Amino acid sequence: MPCSSAQKGLITRIQKYATKDGPGIRSTVFMKGCPLGCLWCANPEAISSTPEILVHAQRCTSCGKCMEKCPQGAIFLEEGKYRIDRSLCTSCGRCMEVCAANVYEKTGILYTIDALVDELKKDKVFYDASGGGVTFSGGEPLMHPEFIRCAAEKLKENQIHVALETAGYAQWEVFESLLGVIDLVLLDIKFFDPQAHKKYTGISNKIILDNAQKLSAAHMPLVLRFIYIPGINDGKDLMDRIAFATKLNNVKQIDILKYHKLGIGKYNKLGKKYLLEDISEPEDTDLQEAIDFAKQQGLTVTVGG
Ligand code: SF4
Numbered sequence: 001m002p003c004s005s006a007q008k009g010l011i012t013r014i015q016k017y018a019t020k021d022g023p024g025i026r027s028t029v030f031m032k033g034c035p036l037g038c039l040w041c042a043n044p045e046a047i048s049s050t051p052e053i054l055v056h057a058q059r060c061t062s063c064g065k066c067m068e069k070c071p072q073g074a075i076f077l078e079e080g081k082y083r084i085d086r087s088l089c090t091s092c093g094r095c096m097e098v099c100a101a102n103v104y105e106k107t108g109i110l111y112t113i114d115a116l117v118d119e120l121k122k123d124k125v126f127y128d129a130s131g132g133g134v135t136f137s138g139g140e141p142l143m144h145p146e147f148i149r150c151a152a153e154k155l156k157e158n159q160i161h162v163a164l165e166t167a168g169y170a171q172w173e174v175f176e177s178l179l180g181v182i183d184l185v186l187l188d189i190k191f192f193d194p195q196a197h198k199k200y201t202g203i204s205n206k207i208i209l210d211n212a213q214k215l216s217a218a219h220m221p222l223v224l225r226f227i228y229i230p231g232i233n234d235g236k237d238l239m240d241r242i243a244f245a246t247k248l249n250n251v252k253q254i255d256i257l258k259y260h261k262l263g264i265g266k267y268n269k270l271g272k273k274y275l276l277e278d279i280s281e282p283e284d285t286d287l288q289e290a291i292d293f294a295k296q297q298g299l300t301v302t303v304g305g
């Protein structure tokens with residue numbers, strides 16, 4: 001399908017000078033919308049595919065103007081605090097307009113392809129000097145395949161390296177449509193065990209593992225990313241994921257991502273509950289056995305968070 005400059009994509013943010021989302025210095029584009037519901041998600045604002053309002057409640061001066069202004073009657077007082085009934089809120093932003101204390105923040109901005117590419121091109125000098133480029137992440141970028149394909153085509157016209165950071169949950173045809181414009185896929189494999197995958201993310205991993213094999217057969221350079229959550233997908237499951245990586249042909253690197261809780265504050269701002277509060281963040285020493293095993297298999301390993 002031909003690309004239209006009027007096409008728009010919903011983006012939560014563009015992270016400039018990113019160094020952990022592929023080689024070199026990069027701009028990471030976080031698309032909004034994801035079919036998975038990982039309990040540990042550090043970007044919960046990127047799960048819903050519609051704009052949302054984050055509430056910085058500690059800034060509120062209790063003036064009451066937002067409640068008067070809300071056309072949906074979605075703002076109410078509870079124990080002296082102004083709250084949003086998310087089932088009524090349409091993310092119209094009227095509360096933001098009247099709140100002098102900047103309590104409300106909208107997440108999810110529509111970008112045209114031209115506006116996005118113009119923004120990303122501003123840092124080309126950094127990409128060129130460092131061997132970097134642009135990474136599409138999310139949320140799940142594969143929920144926006146046409147937008148990504150058209151934006152990536154324009155980036156390639158400007159000799160900009162393009163990576164895709166994905167959980168891999170899409171029909172193979174979606175991946176296939178992007179093969180010609182993507183230089184590298186960073187594929188998150190969260191569990192090897194299908195039951196555990198379903199329990200903690202809401203979906204089976206069969207299509208994800210199938211897609212990894214098809215990407216391998218298509219000679220797409222891959223970085224496999226394995227989150228490590230103590231007591232949930234450590235031990236055998238991590239070893240099984242590493243063993244799976246050795247069966248693919250074109251794995252440039254595996255990244256072991258240590259579980260962290262940096263996203264908890266965003267859950268509060270979205271009025272959501274974080275369910276893994278009792279899980280501890282791992283120590284580097286917890287990962288040593290897995291790192292040694294991966295290196296013995298000839299894999300290049302990084303550890304991040
Ligand atoms: S307008 Fe802002 S400061 Fe005033 S009550 Fe609403 S959230 Fe609080």
Ligand code: SF4
Binds near residue numbers: 071072089092094
């Ligand atoms: S975004 Fe609109 S609907 Fe939602 S709480 Fe604010 S004013 Fe009400």
